[in-house]
Amino acid sequence: MAHxxxxxxxxxxxxxxxxxxxxxxxxxxxxxxxVSWYVAALGAILALVFGFLWVRDLTAGTQLTEADExxxxxxxxxxxxxxxxxxxxxxxxxxxxxxxxxTLGLGAVIGGLVTVPVLGFxxxxxxxxxxxxxxxxxxxxxxxxGKFIITTYMTNPAQGAxxxxxxxxxxxxxxxxxxxxxxxSNHCAHLGCPxxxxxxxxxxxxxxxxxxxxxxxxxxxxxxCPCHGGQYDTxxxxxxxxxxxxxxxxxxSIRNGNLFIGKPFAVAKVDGTGAQAKIHxxxxxxxxxxxxxxxxxxxxxxxxx
Amino acid sequence: MATRSKPTKGSQLxxxxxxxxxxxxxxxxxxxxxxxxxxxxxxxxxxxxxxLGSATFTAFLVQALTGSILAMYYKPDPKAAYPSIQHITNxxxxxxxxxxxxxxxxxxxxxxxxxxxxxxxxFGAYKxxxxxxxxxxxxxxxxxxxxxxxxxxxxxxxxAYWATIVGININGTAPILGPFLAQFLQGGTAIxxxxxxxxxxxxxxxxxxAIFALIGLHMYLVVRLGVTSPPWxxxxxxxxxxxxxxxxxxxxxxxxxxxxxxx
Numbered sequence: 001m002a003h004x005x006x007x008x009x010x011x012x013x014x015x016x017x018x019x020x021x022x023x024x025x026x027x028x029x030x031x032x033x034x035v036s037w038y039v040a041a042l043g044a045i046l047a048l049v050f051g052f053l054w055v056r057d058l059t060a061g062t063q064l065t066e067a068d069e070x071x072x073x074x075x076x077x078x079x080x081x082x083x084x085x086x087x088x089x090x091x092x093x094x095x096x097x098x099x100x101x102x103t104l105g106l107g108a109v110i111g112g113l114v115t116v117p118v119l120g121f122x123x124x125x126x127x128x129x130x131x132x133x134x135x136x137x138x139x140x141x142x143x144x145x146g147k148f149i150i151t152t153y154m155t156n157p158a159q160g161a162x163x164x165x166x167x168x169x170x171x172x173x174x175x176x177x178x179x180x181x182x183x184x185s186n187h188c189a190h191l192g193c194p195x196x197x198x199x200x201x202x203x204x205x206x207x208x209x210x211x212x213x214x215x216x217x218x219x220x221x222x223x224x225c226p227c228h229g230g231q232y233d234t235x236x237x238x239x240x241x242x243x244x245x246x247x248x249x250x251x252x253s254i255r256n257g258n259l260f261i262g263k264p265f266a267v268a269k270v271d272g273t274g275a276q277a278k279i280h281x282x283x284x285x286x287x288x289x290x291x292x293x294x295x296x297x298x299x300x301x302x303x304x305x
Numbered sequence: 306m307a308t309r310s311k312p313t314k315g316s317q318l319x320x321x322x323x324x325x326x327x328x329x330x331x332x333x334x335x336x337x338x339x340x341x342x343x344x345x346x347x348x349x350x351x352x353x354x355x356x357l358g359s360a361t362f363t364a365f366l367v368q369a370l371t372g373s374i375l376a377m378y379y380k381p382d383p384k385a386a387y388p389s390i391q392h393i394t395n396x397x398x399x400x401x402x403x404x405x406x407x408x409x410x411x412x413x414x415x416x417x418x419x420x421x422x423x424x425x426x427x428f429g430a431y432k433x434x435x436x437x438x439x440x441x442x443x444x445x446x447x448x449x450x451x452x453x454x455x456x457x458x459x460x461x462x463x464x465a466y467w468a469t470i471v472g473i474n475i476n477g478t479a480p481i482l483g484p485f486l487a488q489f490l491q492g493g494t495a496i497x498x499x500x501x502x503x504x505x506x507x508x509x510x511x512x513x514x515a516i517f518a519l520i521g522l523h524m525y526l527v528v529r530l531g532v533t534s535p536p537w538x539x540x541x542x543x544x545x546x547x548x549x550x551x552x553x554x555x556x557x558x559x560x561x562x563x564x565x566x567x568x
Contacts, residue, residue, distance in 0.1 A: 127488060192471065289478060
């Protein structure tokens, strides 16, 4: 037949029930990831066994069709090969073949030379030179001890409001003779919405320092997210709702009597309060990612931040 | 001498229309191609549900047209985007209409894609030999949803901004490569000045280009493989009046099955 692919017999594997068991195994495995490790192991075994049976079915089908093929008759081929002229060594790699391969190869090289830098231009800037510089938040006197100050600043004032960030800053006083600050990010650990303080702010005492706006809170009972209802206590620990970890925090430094906000980092949870708090600090992670426990194994590599 | 009838007005008009068409046809074969595409044979018992694909395509064309024109007035810059949207909606003549068509047409496009997909599924039209067209259709669905996601940011209001933050972070929770995907979409560790123009370029250049190419493949396969009968079709089962007619070989099953015979 001139077009073997156009015959009327569908080229599909024969009916098999094993994929159903395989699918059930995968589902049990995924449910097990959330529920318990025994269930996950059971699911993995199910998927492996049924996957094996399925593959065995498939390969058995292939062998069947191969067996059906009729072998070409040897006699005719032998006669034809006798009539062929003796092989010229120069013809083993004909000119047309060389031109075909070199044209395709050159085309691929040129295509790659053009495409790779362009794709790099699209992808690389998102991963290189990331992270904001430390930002000056003004003199330490603006942060009275024990009070949360809702601090809004612009990481890049030239870019305008799109670079606006908010942090909840509390001066914890001295710890072993060194100043201690709690700086909590307003990015919800669920999906990144802006967390709001649960409590009244004193707008009249708001201060401005360059691009930084400082609004003192009168009293804060915790933080809440307007998007999906995540709730946190004053240390940023999750108290209810969908967040998977505590609120992110920022490092800080003090230069010439001014407070500088530094790099953000993820926090699994916080034990204790204020200056005595023990922060289970992790490297920066996007909202919604677990940073401890087995779920954190889903994110083995973090992009450069 | 042969008598020549005077050319009537009707035939002159006919010639005026057909001459340029013949001219193009002789040099390109396009007229024949279009005829082949539009007037190909379909099973006798197709029904209105099978127009959903064309409807989806039409919705996409509306999006492409209105989007191209909106791009003449929209400014993908964090400081200018929202004012330019206000300008389009409130000041420019017809802007409210074209923006409304694009905004509501987006929902129509997505809904039609799902309805078309449901029709194909329920009719079993994804089965051999049309599996590849189902796969292309799923890619088109993903592209369409990507259009919806990237387009949602462009009005650059609070809803757009926070919905996109949530959407990007949902992408970020995908295992292993999720954080990289999120950072790629944002063009950095947070939504910044480049994110808006990045989404704009993806929304109006990258994905639409891919959609056009995939629709071309999709339609090529529809024309090549033909249209399926509904599952209840008597024709396809070989018991309908058309299939039973003697010129169709009398009683023969599989009238609409894929076959190259007779081509």
